[in-house]
Amino acid sequence: MYGLEGVEEYNNQGALLGIDGLDGDELLGALRRMNPIKRAKTINKLAQPPAASKGSRAEMEKMFGELPPSIKESLVKGELRLADTMIYSIKPVSSKTIKLFETQDDKEIGIRNVSNAKLPKNQALLVSGIILLAGVSADSTKDKVVATDFKSLEDFPAIVNGEFNLKSNKKQIVPETSCGVFKTKNYHLVPTGYYKLANPRLIMDDVLMEMTIELGSMEGVAAHTHVFLGLHGTITTP
Secondary structure, eight states, rough: OOOHHHHHHHHHHHHHOOOOOOOOOOOOOHHHHOOOHHHHHHHHHHSSSSOOHHHHHHHHHHTTTGGGGHHHHHHHTTSEEEEEEEEEEEEEOOSSSSEETTTTTOOOOTTBBBBBTBBOTTTEEEEEEEEEEEEEEESSHHHHHHHHHOGGGOOOOOHHHSSSEETTTEEEEEEEEEEEGGGGTTTSSSSSTTEEEEEEEOOOSSSEEEEEESSOOTOOOOOTTEEEEEEEEEEOOO
């Protein structure tokens, strides 16, 4: 039921015409009460197929059935809507294990846009793709890190030859996978460092996110090297 209601929230022509929720005799009655010209225009609009959603929005709409009831109801009522987003985090490469989200993290502009490794209440994120970049800052102060020029991993062999995994509430979204998937220097149809998920997955609100990079070696990793992670997709928001 909620899956169908979720589709109506975004594709229901009746809602756009102010007659949402009417069916059968009620809809016919509403049409009869219109003057002939308005009735003809309304019927034409109702007969037009809705514009198909694209990209991560379309992927999100397919996942409506997996959303918690409270979020689905808020979407149907218009209290929440879908929006493009990128959840991001920057971390230093100071050891072979790099945890991009940690429970002690605070939200900081230019460093990360979530706190405590969790999404805020009533936000659900459909992860459509992942961006991973690296850069060397002048030092490890916040101002210098935020001003770092993050680049493709091809310039960081120890990182690109490592592995990463992404989890939500201890459940695998992406299992241990080579960081080589972020090598895009010779592939100009996607943003630098972008890996499109063939199997997009949801991250729910108030659930721990875990993105870990494991390196086989620190050889050649310069001091003050940092990685930038971006989880690109569609999110529910007021």
